[in-house]
Amino acid sequence: MASPTSTKLPVGTLLSGKYKITREIGRGGMAAVYEAENIDIGKRIAIKVLAQELTTSMVVVERFFREARAAAAIRSPYICDVYDSGRLENGPPFLVLELLEGESLYERMTKVRYFDIQTTLAIVTQVCRGLTKAHAANIVHRDLKPENIFLGKDEDGQLLAKILDFGLAKFYTPLEGSGGTQQARLTREGAVFGTPAYMSPEQVRGQGAVDHRADLWALACIVYECFTGRTVWQTEQGVAMTFAQIASAQPPDPLVYRPDLPTTFKAWFDKALDxxxxxxxxxxxxxxxxxSAAFETARPEFSGLFPADQINTMGKTIPAPGPSRPGFTATGNELPMVSLAPPSSTMPGPFASMPPASVRGGPQSEGVASPRGTKSTFEAPPGTLEPLGPGLSQAPPRPKTAALGVVTAVVLVALLGGGYAAWTKFGPDAKGGAGTASSSIPSGSASVTSPQPNASSSVRPASSSSADAANAAPVLPWRPIVAEAQATLAEGDHKGTLKLLKDAFDKGGHGVPRTMLEHVQVAISAAAAKSPCSLTGLARPRSYDLGSAQPRRVPAGRPWIALGPRGPIMTWTDMHEGQEHAYAVALDASMRALSEPIDVTPEGVAVKQPVVMSFDDQLVLLYADGHGTEAGVHARLLDPDGRIGGPLVKISPLRGPSSGTSMQRAADGTFLVAWSAEVDTGGDELFLRRLSAKLEPQGEAVRATDFVPTGPNKPRVRSPMVGIVGDVAHVSFRLERTPSQVAYHMRLPLAEAGKGVEPRKKGDRQDRWIGETIVVNTDKSKADMTGIACTKDACFLVWDGESNSGVSAAYLDAANAQPLWRDKRFSKFGGHPSVGVDAAGNGRIVWFEKGGVMTAPISRDGVKNAAAARIARVSGAQPSPAVIAGKAPGEWLIAWLDFEAGVLEPYAARFVCK
Known part of the structure; x- marks a missing residue:
């Protein structure tokens, strides 16, 4: 195998002006894979970069781009999408792929020995659907193996298998744009490509005429492996012996290892490997x-994928996908849910070993190494849980598969925390519930509580149509238990809460109790370590997946939390009703939702990062909408229950999406709003506007910065945050400008907030801003998120570093732009910090570190590392949490995103610190 690629992209690198690298997923001899973000739309994607040393081979580079062409030609929900391609400045090509979360079939095989029939049929059927689309487009994968089958979940929480890595795919039609000439053959007669254990006899012989039936041979080998826990051919003695077996050895009898399988399966297997x-x-x-017929189950649905006459021509030369080929998309017919339910009493204990919550799975890639038969490099934290499915037993180490040529590297895939071991439909035990959902269960919560007495009938629920009512599911049996667990947690009984959540998880293996269970485990561990902070509340407010027979799961956007006159109010964004809107919900004393989520931006089209803030008895919602006729920065009042309390106020129009908005109230009751927005030159700059105490815009929106480009990419101001001390505003933001990415602090007298920067004169190459503006991270390391919170006398400023990681803080008084002190990287391995203050002027920082939500106090004397505490879990590099002070002294509330069964879910927590 080639040595791991030397291509290395630092975190924060911007590709094609819009793909920002956020972390490395894995690397091998051919390629490296990174997680990245499309900064224009906020979408998380994967970047696959070819090794620098391989770019000199035209054949290898062509095969690399072939993956993009193959995926583009197929377009199937069962095949990993490739969105874009390009080249780095120093030459290596890269692909932009769909970011998948879950685990590969190979990863699953390392955890279990035998798969049950229903699970195997579901996986194989979905793979066959993907292959049907590929073969109809005259594309053969040629390297199908467990590493190239990815197991995730669809929006409904059901098992979804995707085929990865068409880098060796073979096309049978000319490439688009080839002028009608046949494409260059990259596979010459006699060349052998593939992974030996799954190669067909014609591949082993190096026949150039290998067609789609080679993929079916490989899939048959995978089916055998799912059922028996071993490969078809013995691979320990090397490639030559493996090839010899494929060429002449009698295929093994699967019934020897699985006598419970029917003889009809053996007949099927013998035909598949003829x-x-x-x-x-x-x-x-x-x-x-x-x-399916071999197991006497219902035949899978394929009729919706293609017209019948097209299916009959599979394997023949047919036109490539295009406008002239209608009906080339899936109909949406779904497989019946395959339940790998929680283990039965015959399993070794109710829970085994849950994967680490901090690990995110990503797209697999040929060339990213993960040696077969070895454990993942990620280790689960103590006390975490993972149920195994029925009929699954712990697997011994699997034999290594011999490697060959450019296809030898195996794929690294990490398991996403939040419940992928429990492949269960949400509420599979719903039929065991009594009756339909009663009024005692608010559909906006994962819990049971009394309905809000003053709930308004005018509120538009998330699912209010008669069709939805007719489709309502019975009461999910675990929901009352989760509600009781939330109340028990509010009483400070962590062990009782843990027991209840385990009971809830046993009733269906749902992601809600599973994820909440992990949060509480963190609290128990912290209590055992005599942590200065204690978890006293946990909220999971969305309910779209909990109240219908066919739930639709959609990821959420960054949440926020405020303390209203009657209790906490939580907001987030999602697209469960089509367009992206902001939703709000009020929480009770046990952090349970008091109503269904309420759409507080019905006028919105693409709402991003809503912020709700409490000013005395006034709740204000601020957000940006980057699309539609009403694109702009908007504000409105909410009532104490999180419902719309006033008309929409348009603060400023927008040309496109904004990276963030922020506002604070001054001593005279007026407001200052800050946001980033695109300007005529194409970059993003900082803008400000004053509002009256009644949210009426005062004066004009002003441009507060004007940065000069220093490279090919336009400068971009990101994620501004506002704090106010007396009559002075303090604004923090991140500036992305080639090659730097730094954190800035702007000190601005409020009286000057209505004066923007002067128009630039021709030839002027100086950066300009209003007020005093300085670089905070003087070490010039690449800064990421910034946060600011102010007391009546001073402000605390926090930021993190992308390239070296670590969280830093600074203390600002009202009279100076320069900090009185900086605590550089008080947390060396943390990231994405936020800071809040209480009425007494006490500050508190919250950040993410090694899969945990961390907190520590901050004061004029610095950050108290000795009092740092871990209060919850987090999986993935999520946006900074929101943190505010609670009602009681030492009480704090936070809201953050976390993965739950592969979907980004908003969570909130309450904790108390000594």
């Missing part, structure tokens, strides 16, 4: 249908 290619299954559809 060396005479014409005697094998000829299409993926036939392959899947006959496999």
């Amino acid at each position: 060396r005479k290619i014409e005697h094998r299954f000829q299409t993926a559809r036939e392959f899947a249908e006959e496999l």
Whole structure:
């Protein structure tokens, strides 16, 4: 195998002016894979970069780009999407891929030995659907193996298998744009490509005419491995012996290792591995249908994928996908849910070993190494849990598969925290509930509580149509238990809460109790370590997936939390009703939702990062909408229950999405609003505007910065935050400008907030701003998120570093732009910090570190590291949490995003610190 690629992209690197690297997922001899963000739309994606040393081979580079062409030609929900491609400045090409969360089939095989029939059929059927689309587009994968089948969940929480890595795919039609000439052959006669254990006889012989039936041979080997826990061929003695077996050895009898399987399966297997290619299954559809028939189950649905006459021509030369080929998209027909339910009493204990919550799975990639038969490099924290499915037993180390040529590297895939071991439909035990959802269960919560007495009938619920009512699911049996657990947690009984959440998880293996269970485990560990902080509340406010027979799961955007006159109010964004809107919900004393989520931006089109803030008895919602006729920065009042309390106020129009908005109230009751917005030159700059105490815009919106480009990319101001001390505003923001990325602090008298920067004169190359503006991270390391919070005398400023990681803080008095002190990297491994203050002037920082939500006090004397505490879990590099002071002394509230069964879910917590 080639040595790991030397191509290395630092965190924060910007590709093509819009893809920002956020972390490395893995690397191997051919490629490195990174997680990244499309900064224009905020979408998380994966970047696959070819090794620098391989760019000199035209053949290798062509195969690399072939992956993009193949995915673009197929377009199937069962195939990993490739969105874009390009080249780095120093030459290596890269692909922009769909970011997947879950685990590969290979990863699952390392955890369990035998798969149950229903699970295997579901995986194989979905793979066959993907292959049907690929083969119809005249594309053969040629390297199908467990590493290239990815297991995730769809929006409904159901098992979803995707085929990865078409880097070796073979096309049978000319490439688009080739002028009608046949594409260059990259596979010459006699060349061997693939992974030995899954190669067909024609591949082993190096026949150039390898077609789609080679994929079916490989899939048959995978089916055998799912059922028996071992590969078809013995691979320990190397490639030559493996090839010899494929060429002439009798295939093994699967019933020797799984005598519980029917003899009809053996007949199916013998046909699937017949060396005479014409005697094998000829299409993926036939392959899947006959496999289901072997187990006397319903034949899988394929009719919606293609017209019948097209299916009959599989394997023949047919036109490539295009406008002339209608019906080339899936119909949305879903497989029945395959339940890998929580273990039964016969399993070794109710819970085994849950994967670490801090690990995110990503897209697999050929060339990213993860040696077969070895454990993942990620280790679960003590006390975490993972149920195994029915019929699954712990697997011994799997044998290594021999490597070969440019295809030898195996894929690194990390398991996403939040419940992928429990492949269960949300509420699989719902049929065990009594009756339909009663009025005692608010559909806006994962818990049971009394409805809000003053709930307004005018509120538009998330699912209010008669069709939804007819489709309502019975009461999920675990929901009352979760509600009781939330109340028990509010009483400070962590062990009692843990027991209740385990009971709730046993009733369906749902992601809600699973994730809450992990949060409480952190609290118990902290209590055992005599932590200065204690978890006293946990909220999971969304309910779209909990109240219908066919739930639709959609990821949420960054949440926020405020303390209203009647209790906490939580907001977030999602697209469960089509367009991205902001939703709000009020929480009770046990952090349970008091109503369904309320759409507080019905006028919105693409609402981003809403912020709700409490000023005495006044709740103000601030947000940016980057699209539509009403694109702009908006504000409105909310009532004490989180409902719309006033008309929409347009603060400023926008040309496109904004990276963030912030506001604070001055001593005279007026407000200062800050946001980033695109300007005529294409970059993003800082803008400000004053509002009256009644949210009426005062004067004009003013441009507060004007930065000069220093490279090919336009400068961009990101994520401004506002604090006010007396009559002085303090604004923090991040400036992205090639090659730097630094944190800034602007000190601005409020009287000058209505004066923008002067128009730039021709030839002027000086940065300009209003007020006093200085660089905070003087070490010039690449800064990421900034946060600011002010007392009546001073402000605390926090930021983190992308390249070296670590969280830093500074103390600002009202009279100076320069900090009185900086505590550089008080947390060396943390990131994404936020800071809040209480009425007494006490400050508190919250950040993410090693899969945990961390907190520490901050004061004029510095950050008290000795009092740092871990209060909850987090999986993935999520946006900074929101943190505010609670009602009681030492009480704090936070809101953050976390993965729950593969979907970004807003959570909130209450904790008390001594």
